[in-house]
Amino acid sequence: EAGVAQSPRYKIIEKRQSVAFWCNPISGHATLYWYQQILGQGPKLLIQFQNNGVVDDSQLPKDRFSAERLKGVDSTLKIQPAKLEDSAVYLCASSLDALAGSYNEQFFGPGTRLTVL
Amino acid sequence: AQKITQTQPGMFVQEKEAVTLDCTYDTSDPSYGLFWYKQPSSGEMIFLIYQGSYDQQNATEGRYSLNFQKARKSANLVISASQLGDSAMYFCAMSQTGGFKTIFGAGTRLFVKA
Numbered sequence: 001e002a003g004v005a006q007s008p009r010y011k012i013i014e015k016r017q018s019v020a021f022w023c024n025p026i027s028g029h030a031t032l033y034w035y036q037q038i039l040g041q042g043p044k045l046l047i048q049f050q051n052n053g054v055v056d057d058s059q060l061p062k063d064r065f066s067a068e069r070l071k072g073v074d075s076t077l078k079i080q081p082a083k084l085e086d087s088a089v090y091l092c093a094s095s096l097d098a099l100a101g102s103y104n105e106q107f108f109g110p111g112t113r114l115t116v117l
Numbered sequence: 118a119q120k121i122t123q124t125q126p127g128m129f130v131q132e133k134e135a136v137t138l139d140c141t142y143d144t145s146d147p148s149y150g151l152f153w154y155k156q157p158s159s160g161e162m163i164f165l166i167y168q169g170s171y172d173q174q175n176a177t178e179g180r181y182s183l184n185f186q187k188a189r190k191s192a193n194l195v196i197s198a199s200q201l202g203d204s205a206m207y208f209c210a211m212s213q214t215g216g217f218k219t220i221f222g223a224g225t226r227l228f229v230k231a
Contacts, residue, residue, distance in 0.1 A: 031216060033219070040223075041223060041224075042121075042208050042210075042220075042221030042222050042223050042224050043162070043208070043221045044220075044221070045218070045219050045220070048216075048217065048219075055217065056217055056218065089160065091162065093162070095216065104216065105152065105164040105167055106152075106162075106164065106219070107164070108154075108161055108162035108163075109161070110159075110160060110161050111160050111161070113160075
């Protein structure tokens with residue numbers, strides 16, 4: 001079974017530029033998550049999708065971050081414009097169905113390491 | 118508000134010995150789930166073990182067990198017979214009912230000595 005795929009693996013940009021990350025979850029997984037992990041910290045949930053609908057984006061800085069999951073499969077996370085403090089690893093994860101009543105474990109991708117100069 | 122606390126920034130253990138990584142949590146939701154993940158230097162998060170708030174028995178998965186003390190709001194991870202490959206960051210996490218609002222602790226870095 002293929003795991004969660006993410007691209008690119010690394011990205012370096014100047015502040016005020018825009019950047020986009022892509023995630024392909026495990027086939028059949030209804031729930032998709034985007035996390036931001038700043039160096040030395042635990043991951044912080046940015047947004048959670050159930051199929052193609054947003055169920056939680058309370059910690060997403062909506063003035064600069066946006067995310068979509070068209071057709072309930074792949075997802076993209078965009079930052080525009082980027083700030084220095086956005087430097088982090090962006091992790092995508094998926095689970096079978098978080099709303100099904102059982103606590104499915106999350107399967108994580110390898111992450112995208114973003115450096116904002 | 119939910120909170121996860123991991124008070125041990127770093128831990129050392131001798132190979133083949135057991136080690137306990139601490140995790141305390143706070144939530145007002147009566148139904149929740151607790152998870153432990155391992156993050157090796159490669160960066161990928163690996164699920165280890167899960168405990169539901171209504172589970173009567175402590176969870177076990179191979180060499181991993183979760184010491185769940187609900188009244189004390191603690192969910193410590195016990196790794197038995199440590200191996201060199203266990204050297205990594207370990208994160209405790211919690212989700213509310215329906216898998217919402219997943220939060221992670223700051224992590225504990227485990228070093229296994231030969």
